[in-house]
Amino acid sequence: MLGLPMAAVSAGNAAHASQMRVVHDQEAARHQITARLAETPPGGPGQSEATELRMAKVSWTGDDGARHAGVATVPGDADAGTEVRVWVGPDGDLAQPPTSPSTARTMGWFTGMLTAAAVAGAAFAGRARVRQVLDRRRYAQWDAEWKVVEPAWSGRNRR
Structure with a gap:
């Protein structure tokens, strides 16, 4: 559990840095x-909002002077012939459009939180497994001791 904050922060920072490169x-x-x-x-002009x-x-x-055509996302109130800004590769x-820095920030936070949850889950699962092994060992020890003590205690060995 001591490593949880470090793991979460490290994973979040790594995801943020990677997304910022993108x-x-x-x-x-x-x-x-x-x-x-x-x-x-x-649903052209008059039928939709800007x-x-x-x-x-x-x-x-x-840039090379060649004519291009395609389908782009444009404001709903625009009319044919209107100038619009579009992104080209x-x-x-x-x-x-390029991914925004806020997306990188969100990805970093999400990854950090997911890492924290995974580390906490692994820690709790590990603790439960260790407890299960120790309980099994303790119950086996109690069974062995009971097999020694029970006949004398219940009076079965007096015959």
Whole structure:
């Protein structure tokens, strides 16, 4: 049980550091560009709020001058021809936004808590197993002593 805090903190820090490397790699590889909506999102303007996100076809010109098209998540109140910001990867194709540092922080906390629970569970399971072994040994010793004492105590050996 003494190692529980150290194990939990170490595992949480390792998970956070690993996830932060992913965040930095994704931020380095992806960037935002401006694209135009090729169509009005389903449930288009007037039928949905700006806070709602919808999937819609977008088109953009890549850094190499080539035309690209794809389906991206856009504000629900946008209309065809509206400029929207989308994320692209190193190949110029649509990509998901990079993972946020808060996700890395959450992953670190979750891993630390899970490690703490696992270490505590292992400690309690180990304690229960040791107690079971000691109880078995003690009951066997009591049985052996009773076999010696019981005949004289109950009077069975007086015949």
